Amino acid sequence: MRHLLSINDLSASDAIGILDTATELARINDGQVKKLPTLRGRTIVNLFAEDSTRTRISFEAAAKRLSADVINFSAKGSSLSKGESLKDTAQTLQAMGADAVVIRHSASGAAQRLADLEWMSGSVINAGDGTHEHPSQALLDAFTIRKHLGKGASDLKGLRIAIVGDVLHSRVARSNVLLLSMLGADVVLVAPPTLLPVGVESWPATISYDFDSVIPNVDVIMMLRVQQERMIDLFFPNSREYSRYFGLNSERMSAMAKHAIVMHPGPMNRGLEIAADVADSARSVIVEQVTNGVNVRMAILYVLLAGGPLEVGSN
Amino acid sequence: MSVALSAQDISRALTRISHEILEKNHGSSEITVLGIPTRGAHLAARIAAIMSSIEGKEIAHGTLDITLYRDDLRLRAPRAIMPTSIPPIGIQGRDVILIDDVLYSGRTIRAALDALGEVGRPRTVQLAVLVDRGHRQLPIRADFVGKNLPTSEKQSVRVSLTEIDGVDEVVIEGETN
Numbered sequence A: 001m002r003h004l005l006s007i008n009d010l011s012a013s014d015a016i017g018i019l020d021t022a023t024e025l026a027r028i029n030d031g032q033v034k035k036l037p038t039l040r041g042r043t044i045v046n047l048f049a050e051d052s053t054r055t056r057i058s059f060e061a062a063a064k065r066l067s068a069d070v071i072n073f074s075a076k077g078s079s080l081s082k083g084e085s086l087k088d089t090a091q092t093l094q095a096m097g098a099d100a101v102v103i104r105h106s107a108s109g110a111a112q113r114l115a116d117l118e119w120m121s122g123s124v125i126n127a128g129d130g131t132h133e134h135p136s137q138a139l140l141d142a143f144t145i146r147k148h149l150g151k152g153a154s155d156l157k158g159l160r161i162a163i164v165g166d167v168l169h170s171r172v173a174r175s176n177v178l179l180l181s182m183l184g185a186d187v188v189l190v191a192p193p194t195l196l197p198v199g200v201e202s203w204p205a206t207i208s209y210d211f212d213s214v215i216p217n218v219d220v221i222m223m224l225r226v227q228q229e230r231m232i233d234l235f236f237p238n239s240r241e242y243s244r245y246f247g248l249n250s251e252r253m254s255a256m257a258k259h260a261i262v263m264h265p266g267p268m269n270r271g272l273e274i275a276a277d278v279a280d281s282a283r284s285v286i287v288e289q290v291t292n293g294v295n296v297r298m299a300i301l302y303v304l305l306a307g308g309p310l311e312v313g314s315n
Numbered sequence B: 001m002s003v004a005l006s007a008q009d010i011s012r013a014l015t016r017i018s019h020e021i022l023e024k025n026h027g028s029s030e031i032t033v034l035g036i037p038t039r040g041a042h043l044a045a046r047i048a049a050i051m052s053s054i055e056g057k058e059i060a061h062g063t064l065d066i067t068l069y070r071d072d073l074r075l076r077a078p079r080a081i082m083p084t085s086i087p088p089i090g091i092q093g094r095d096v097i098l099i100d101d102v103l104y105s106g107r108t109i110r111a112a113l114d115a116l117g118e119v120g121r122p123r124t125v126q127l128a129v130l131v132d133r134g135h136r137q138l139p140i141r142a143d144f145v146g147k148n149l150p151t152s153e154k155q156s157v158r159v160s161l162t163e164i165d166g167v168d169e170v171v172i173e174g175e176t177n
Helices: A012-030 A054-065 A086-095 A110-116 A135-149 A171-182 A211-217 A239-246 A250-254 A286-306 B007-024 B039-055 B107-119
Strands: A043-048 A069-074 A100-105 A123-129 A160-164 A186-190 A206-208 A220-223 A261-263 B002-005 B031-035 B060-063 B095-103 B124-132 B144-148 B156-160 B169-173
Touching: A012 A135, A012 A171, A012 A286, A043 A054, A043 A086, A054 A069, A054 A100, A054 A123, A054 A135, A054 A286, A086 A100, A086 A110, A100 A110, A100 A286, A110 A123, A123 A135, A123 A286, A135 A171, A135 A220, A135 A261, A135 A286, A160 A171, A160 A211, A171 A186, A186 A211, A206 A211, A211 A250, A261 A286, B002 B007, B002 B124, B002 B144, B007 B039, B007 B124, B007 B144, B007 B169, B031 B039, B039 B060, B039 B095, B095 B107, B095 B156, B107 B124, B124 B156
Parallel strands: A043 A069, A043 A100, A100 A123, A160 A186, A160 A220, A186 A206, A220 A261, B031 B060, B031 B095, B095 B124, B124 B144
Antiparallel strands: B002 B169, B156 B169
């Protein structure tokens, strides 16, 4: 495997391999060892053409714990803001000897384009492209779910997972539906009809418009951020109405199964899709998702970069 | 293909190694046994069990995965990372006995020394292997050896253990030259 662009690049056993690797790395990170020599001498470029806190820092921490050199590169303060094309940027990175590029871009398919056109020889890791996919987020969500509810199994068979809110604009939702269903979970999407994408019927998930009827029957409730910056049209009358029907408040949380957990990929709109007391409750694993993100991204970098370009040499 | 060590040979070798380790270290009080996954980890558990029964007390033992410290990672497809478990007493100031199945190039042991350095500073590090097949690429030697097997580089040595393979056996495969 050279690139990670979409969950579709992975088989179930690839995905489980990444989760297992992350589990071992988490054990190492919990101990006294915080730095591993594995990627010493490799250069990883974080190319963030769209704002990000968690993902960029998480990839940076992951790369540094594996001893790679990290170059951070954001649209603001680089020639991207002067209108330099993706191709010219990629060729610059190639000339500098980047072994991998972690790319976040507002255009769906940007990572795919970077990988397909062979502008550079390194690996491309999609850290979120427009409303398309965010595979590392889905992997860290699957890791978090497996850790809490997996009961030692390697996959997620039999677990019921609700993904709630702005599915239309969410790359996190798309990647999660693909990955979680591939790992055997039943996924239900809960959203107003205006916030579901065209063709959602063909996704491996069921659809519900009634949040309250879904809540008691699921093991995981994953809230999505309402992406107001991507909303050109009016998708719901006002935020109070959205909250009333699709927001997770403490009353709804009390209807959840005893073991069920609450997730959110961040950043949260507290008071809109999730109430502050829910986000900070004992059921919420939102902060832990961030911790797990570093381990999962270390596993991704390990799988993509630690092996050689070709299987040469033998022992 | 020829059988170099039978199940009985392996059992005798492990018993002898266990006695040698105890003799050299004047008892077991400071010993931490660490096996290198996969087969070294099972050998470590067996040696720790034998030493425990000789000494009449529990011997600290665990596993040390060295995958992330290998210097040949870039030459191969990525390997799975195996569990590392350091016993609660740790390795600081202890006599660490590293255990592996086959000693060959010495690169695994070099990686293991790097991995140990991240965990702590042992008083001594000693190496016990079931088979030493020669062809070292680094200045590394074993302190305790089950059997020295002269081999050619074209041959391969396959160690089978009941815990994984259902049988205890060491086999040499391939041509002699």
